[in-house]
Amino acid sequence: MxxxxxxxxxxxxxxxxxxxxxxxxxxxxxxxxxxxxxxxxxxxxxxxxxxxxxxxxxxxxxxxxxxxxxxxxxxxxxxxxxxxxxxxxxxxxxxxxxxxxDVLPVMKAVREAKEPVYLLVAPAAVGQFGKDVTLGKLRTAAKALGFTGMVEVALFADILTLKEALEYDRHVKKKGDYQLTSCCCPVWIAMIRKIFHELLPHVPGAVSPMIACGRMIKRLHPDAVTVFLGPCLAKKKEAEEPDIADAVDYVLTFQEMQDILTAADIHPGKLADMKKEHASEAGRLYARTGGVSRAVENMVQQLRADRNIAVKAEQADGTRACMEMIERIRAEKTDASFFEGMGCVGGCVGGPKVLLSREEGKQYVDDYAEAAEFRTPLENPYVLKILEELGFHTVEELLEDESLLTRRL
The missing domain is CATH 3.30.70.20 (Alpha-Beta Plaits)
Known part of the structure; x- marks a missing residue:
């Protein structure tokens, strides 16, 4: 057999x-x-x-x-x-x-779809398909496979950074107050929801960048098919959770995409570079441990420069280290006010289906972030454009919206 x-x-x-x-x-x-x-x-x-x-x-x-x-x-x-x-x-x-x-149903959907099909690419993808394969070349490869287009999810990490920073400013007022970041890792959120649920009041009800990206596309093209590409098996489960299952139709890992490219005899490194700069340094850094903390800390300081707010952050990666960090929080053995958890060691670049070592992946992500044209979401004109298209007149209105960026924890 x-x-x-x-x-x-x-x-x-x-x-x-x-x-x-x-x-x-x-x-x-x-x-x-x-x-x-x-x-x-x-x-x-x-x-x-x-x-x-x-x-x-x-x-x-x-x-x-x-x-x-x-x-x-x-x-x-x-x-x-x-x-x-x-x-x-x-x-x-x-x-x-x-x-x-999930390859077979994805490619069936790509072949048979009468509506646009978009590939939503996690920031950890940079470098994964070869040292000379930029996200622009991966975009060309996606089109060769039949996708209508490719969207960089880091742009929506930018938008979630704004929301997380505003939530921090609203809820962390005095010593002892703290926030558990909710943005990107479904394993971290599952740990809090299923094992440490008494900590849920400290978790803002924000969706992940993947979900925000899928919802944005569905709002613009209600019948579109959305396929997320990342290093993570947990994203397959996240996409199916009832309260956010409206955003992403399928999830592929980097390994699955490599299998598809190999079977189709497509070599992204030899293709044209359809370069587009949509995300800031902040959004691109979400792909590795410490990136979310750094993005939110810089954003809080930029939003509230008049108040000189300091964000003291602590990070943990890997389920064991995350549980140990939570135990320190429960025992009040830490004075940090912002906690970032990542289910995989190294963050997304250490995911179970990466094609590079986490050290190599981190270096590619750091270099890609450094090369960004914009440092923070507020400096990113594409963030402001999307917010305007969605009807947000001020960034503070992100806290009031419950249809695009919010979930029920």
């Missing part, structure tokens, strides 16, 4: 044709997962898991209790409870867990 990954690669390479009966050497359950990934958790078992030498290391690694045992002792992953953090895949020495693949 061939493996899940072998079936996936054989379909991409047209060795298995979907219009024909599935050959007997493949598992029909694997085909169902490839055709209907939305029915499954972001992480899936690829073979029946019997008792291993490491005494269920995968189950012990899951802080969300998403790995459950049935009456026969077999393990499965709950689509409802799994956050997509990927810790269980790292823990499984038997390699019986793998990431869900």
């Amino acid at each position: 061939k493996t899940f990954d072998e079936l996936y690669k054989d379909i991409l390479n047209r060795k298995v044709k979907l219009e024909e009966p599935l050959p007997p050497q493949y598992d029909s359950r694997h085909l169902d997962c490839l055709l209907h990934p939305e029915k499954y958790a972001p992480v899936i078992p690829v073979s029946d898991c019997e008792k291993c030498a490491y005494d269920r290391a995968c189950r012990q690694s899951c802080i969300f209790d998403a790995i459950i045992r049935d009456e026969e002792g077999k393990l499965s992953i709950s689509p409802k409870l799994c956050s997509g953090c990927g810790a269980c895949m790292d823990a499984c020495s038997m390699e019986r867990l793998t990431a869900r693949k």
Whole structure:
């Protein structure tokens, strides 16, 4: 019996044709997962898991209790409870867990869509597809695959930076007040919602840049198809959460996009560079640990220069470090007033489906941020243009809107 990954690669390479009966050497359950990934958790078992030498290391690694045992002792992953953090895949020495693949429905949607299809690209994408592959070249590759266009999600990180800074100014007034950033990491938010829910009053109800970007496109083109591209399995789960499922139709990882480009024989490094500068340094830095804190700190100071407000920030990356930081907050053993959590070590550049080491990814992101034409969101004319198109006359009105940038935590 061939493996899940072998079936996936054989379909991409047209060795298995979907219009024909599935050959007997493949598992029909694997085909169902490839055709209907939305029915499954972001992480899936690829073979029946019997008792291993490491005494269920995968189950012990899951802080969300998403790995459950049935009456026969077999393990499965709950689509409802799994956050997509990927810790269980790292823990499984038997390699019986793998990431869900959403490639087939995405490419079907691209081929058959009668409305525009947009690729929403996370800032961590810079450098991931080759040292000479700029986001402008990736935009050309996306068009070659059939996408109508590509949007840089860092632009919406700029807008969320404004909202986070305004929330900080409104709610952090005295010693002991603090804010837990809510912008980008779905694993961090899942930890707070499911494990440390008493801290929710300190989390502004802001959507992630991915959701803000998808909602913006849907507002301009209600029937558009939106596909997010990033390093993160947890984004697959985030896109399906009921209160924000209106924004992003599909999520692809960098590895999945590389699989598509390889199967289509498209080499982005050889393509024309459709360069567009839409995001500031602040939005681009969201891709690595410390980026959100730096962006919000600079934005608070720029918005309230007359008050000389200081933001004392603390960061943690990786689920264990995030939990330790939360315990320090609960025990009042920190005097920071702004806390940034990232589920992956290094932030998004350390995600489970990156194509570079996190050190290389961070360097590409830092260089890309340094090269930005604008330093902060307020200096970015595209931010101001979008806010005007959405009907915001002042940046303070971002706090009042509940349809685009806000979610129910």
